[in-house]
Amino acid sequence: MPASRCLTPPMNPRIILHLDLDAFFVAVERLDNPALIGVPVLVGGRPDSRGVVSSASYEARKFGVHSAMPTAQALRLCPQAVLVSGSRGRYDEMSRQVMALLGEYTPLLEPISIDEAFLDVSGAEAHYGPPGQLARTIQDRVEAELGLSASLGVAANKLVAKIASDFRKPHGITVVPPGGEAAFLAPLPIRRLWGVGEVTGRELARLGVETIGDLAGFALEDLRARFGAHSEGLWRAAHGIDESPVVVEHEAKSLSREETFAQDTRDPELLRRELLRLSDAVASRLRRHKFVARTIAIKLRYSDFTTLTRQTTLDDPTDSGPIIFAQALALLEAAWDRRRAVRLVGVGGAGLEQPARQLRLFEQEDPRQAQLDAALDRIRARYGESAIQRASLLEEPEALWVPKGKPED
Ligand SMILES: [Mg+2]
CATH class of the missing domain: 3.30.1490.100 (DNA polymerase, Y-family, little finger domain)
Structure with missing residues (x-):
């Protein structure tokens, strides 16, 4: 029955978790100094030495402050914020502990930055229960054992898992079921997609593309005319297709x-x-x-x-x-x-x-x-x-x- 073949979900979809710590540098500073809890906090360089914000607490973000903003500008937006210079060594140390905890669940662990990692836990359900439950277990342990808040995304590939972890930040868990990738992505703004930067974003806006679903509505041939070699990657991403493996270092x-x-x-x-x-x-x-x-x-x-x-x-x-x-x-x-x-x-x-x-x-x-x-x-x-x-x-x-x-x- 060849007609039904394309409707059958993949036999063994992968299970990929993406973990992203919430306001990580600020969270570490608060572990060491509880007086910083509940107040707007900026981790960054001094305003008088071209300093920039490397992490802003969620209280500070309400004032429009974000990472990579000059500290002087951030303090104009949120003058009551407490500025902390930060300690890279301490962040590396906490990051190492988080990665060690994640490594208990799978050897297929790929840290992609100081506060983010992919885990391939395919086939681990018998051991740890459904993937959403595993994500909750990991979130709880990171909080109980290390005092840090994390958001997690669960999906059949890295692209969708990463977007999912960002979906309910902070302290969220989002599970995208296999086969549901395109539907999950469709309403999201196009800039959430990997590979869509300033230039591609502007070009897509000219085509009237605002959401990932708008892009998925284009035929591949039509994209080719405008985006050349880049188009197939864009088209696949818009449909939530990503076969890239979790790469162990x-x-x-x-x-x-x-x-x-x-x-x-x-x-x-x-x-x-x-x-x-x-x-x-x-x-x-x-x-x-x-x-x-x-x-x-x-x-x-x-x-x-x-x-x-x-x-x-x-x-x-x-x-x-x-x-x-x-x-x-x-x-x-x-x-x-x-x-x-x-x-x-x-x-x-x-x-x-x-x-x-x-x-x-x-x-x-x-x-x-x-x-x-x-x-x-x-x-x-x-x-x-x-x-x-x-x-x-x-x-x-x-x-x-x-x-x-x-x-x-
Ligand atoms: Mg983070």
Whole structure:
């Protein structure tokens, strides 16, 4: 009966959870200082030093304050707000605890920022009950054991699960049943969709597209004429179709770190420091997963969103922060047009290999550096990624960057 085949839901739909902590930085500050509970709180840089807001409590958001807004402007909108400078190390540490808790439920865990992660819990129903119940269990445990509020989305894919976690924020749970993806998305504003940024959003608005459902109403061929190669991805997203897997870090054949500056910059020293920090983070992750990278890459995005990537291949693959940094800096210096302001930099390692232990002894040029790296890794594993930093990172102006992707919320 071929006619009925297309009406049958997929035999084994995946079950993907997306967890997003609510006003995470503010919540951590409140754990440490209960006097901040119930009052408008901003975590961010000082208003007199170009500081920006990296997290605003929901009380402050009522006044129009949001992440990435200059602190001076936020304080004009909400003068009674309490400004806290924040402690990245403390946030990393709490994030690590949240991820460890999530890891108890599935090895298929993909943290995508300091306060967000995907979990693939397909097939776990026998163990944990229906997925909505599992989401509630996780939400309750995060609150009871770590004192943090989380919102969760449950769906058959990452795209829909992520949009669902945002649907009833804060402290919400939204379950989208398999087959219900397109209906769930249809009434939502088009900007909620992944891949719809400023430019695509404006173009879609000209076509009269306001909701995701409006976009889903277009035939793929009609979109192709306007959006070219981008159109199929858009069309599939509008229908709630996404087959991308939950990617576990150590299975990745490449890994990278990037930061968007809160304000575009032409300051070479600031770029150098950010590159050093990212190189160290990439090296640390390589070592944690016992990989070395043969290819080192950088990513550079200018203020007009033009993006360059450059890479270099090494004779001897490495997991050393100083070596990765030296390569990344050379690539940056060759690629960067200094007249143009930079919005984002990234550092990545690719061509990952898992060398035999004996080989590695000879690869490491400087045994003292290897010992230092190992000591740094032990401290980071115990106290979180930014518990220790090289001395030149410590002068970093506070809160000049925001986490990757959308601002923390
Ligand atoms: Mg969040």
